[in-house]
Amino acid sequence: MPLALHCSKICFCPRSPVKNFVAEPLWQALQELHRQGMLPQLPAHLEFDRPKQQTFGHLASNVALLLSRSAGRRPREIAEAIASALPHSPWIEKCEIAGPGFLNFFLRPAAFQAAIATVHAEGARYGSQDMGRGERIHLEFVSANPTGPLHVGHGRGAAYGASLANILRFCGYEVFCEYYVNDAGRQMDILAASVFCRYLEAAGQALPWPFPKGAYQGEYVRGIAARFRETAGDFLLSAVEELPDIGCMEDGDLAMDVLIAHLKDRLGPEAYSRLHAAGLDEILADIRDDLAGFGVHYDNWYAERSLMQDGAVEGAIARLVAGEYTYSSEGALWFRSTAFGDDKDRVLRRENGAYTYFASDIAYHWEKFQRGFGRMVDMWGADHHGYIPRIRASLQALGQEESALEVLLVQFAILYRGEEKISMSTRAGEFVTLRQLRGEVGNDAARFFYVLRRADQHLDFDLELATRHSEENPVFYVQYAHARVHSLWRQALERGLSVPAGEDLPGLRVLEDPRELVLADLLWRFPEQVASAARDREPHQIAFYLKDLAASFHTYYNATRILVEDEDIRLARLALCRAVARTLANGLALLGVTAPEQM
């Protein structure tokens, strides 16, 4: 019977009582009217809205409005017929017709009491579901160049990606998180040259020109150079002879290229690669450690160089060539991306024979498909949005299902300290690192603040606010609600009052206060919210839900005495509070935020 009960808004959560409580009687009524001939067509699925206004009930259906056309009758007329055809239900108090033809369902307290029982029964799994049905999904996020420590902009991508991974896993997807390491290419050479310059300084060798402005200016480069010199000795000094005079060069980028070419030539492949690795290895280790400390974990770190080494780049390009999507011009090999809607064609192999970043990225995405991922989600900085058309073009040219790639753009986080805006530039070495941020505001506040906005919105991150332990700080607001519940437990035990024991759920029929029902209604909503966040790839929905739930709890707590003498009432209220704490903890866990039992 309920085959067609796929309700996109409610039935994402198979265990939501709503489906059984309202959808089934409604479906029966619709079928009855269908038999009677009033409704020639039935909807493919039922949807419910949660009305913003209490007078509109707990759940609303617009089915009468939708069927109006095919039935050739006015919506209200249909609504009235449906309402009178509804079978009796122990969960439904009444059904009203309102507005243009909405059916507003009012539920009995028993329905909400059942929701509380569900939370207890499912515990840490409450809110989880199988909408993903084990589908494999590849998540790539952060993937910052290993040319320096992560800064607060990367932190946003990290928090967003890790939270999204948690949410998708909770929804039954098999999630694979990967960090793409851009360890090949010019930026890494610039890092190597930067380390070289600092190395000379550490060795007491004066540079014949000022520290290049095209090099990485950050202090961390000095540290890397000093440690490299300790372990590797002075062997790099051979490259000092006949250093090119780049001091007089106007073009900083060109100057770096000249310096890099000199180093490669003078040191030879092996020594140069040691210099190259000195920066890369240390910075990558720092990034891994930083992310792990932030609660962000990857299943794999994928090296761009491995694509070069195992021929994946050549293989992918060969396919493009074979498909006649390429041409040669001005000594370079071009991909005809304009054939797939890109603004201009793109270089794959430069005049000097080196592959572009784009070429390895094509190979990388091709390789993801080879590994069997039917769906991949890339999280990129918003400044890379112009890159999307060419990647999509390459997927099409390679005959891949283009819709399998989702690109989520993460806007920059703009850092403030009160009114003061803190500007950042990696190259100039002026930035607040993620590590500094974590030290200053803590992991919990950082993780929560980062996902408090939609990813595609600019984020103003106020360090002052995040560190303030006050009512203005939403993360403490939510955590405090959780801690309060545990405080109740401690209080009860101290006073020798009985509390709900183990698996046994006390009778909940005494929970009839409107505030209690509102709370239970919110609990009920959690699985729906999780599903919605997963579908839209929007962790902020969880953060907002948690703020709502915490607010409702604080209201309830202030208005209602929990630890009363009457044991039936006390146990029932404690069970409700416990369910709130459980739900808060589950939600916070999805965001990588702790749920302290005491504050």
Place this chain on the structure above:
RNA sequence: GCGCCUAUAGCUCAAUCGGAUAGAGCAACGGCCUUCUAAGCCGUAGGCUGGGGGUUCGAUUCCCUCUAGGCGCACCA
């Protein structure tokens, strides 16, 4: 110039693939601690959802246009 994104209360942001009277927090104002944590609660005020047009039972949401911001337009990554 072309393309993408954005525009909602004084500020920062929500609004469940189009729903009913657009919601929170902060800031402002007024209340609540001899009682379970005041890191809390209650109340008041605050809006032509940037302007205009279209689609329909119904638009903050979809389409067009204008305005104002952000970002991107490399043989960098």
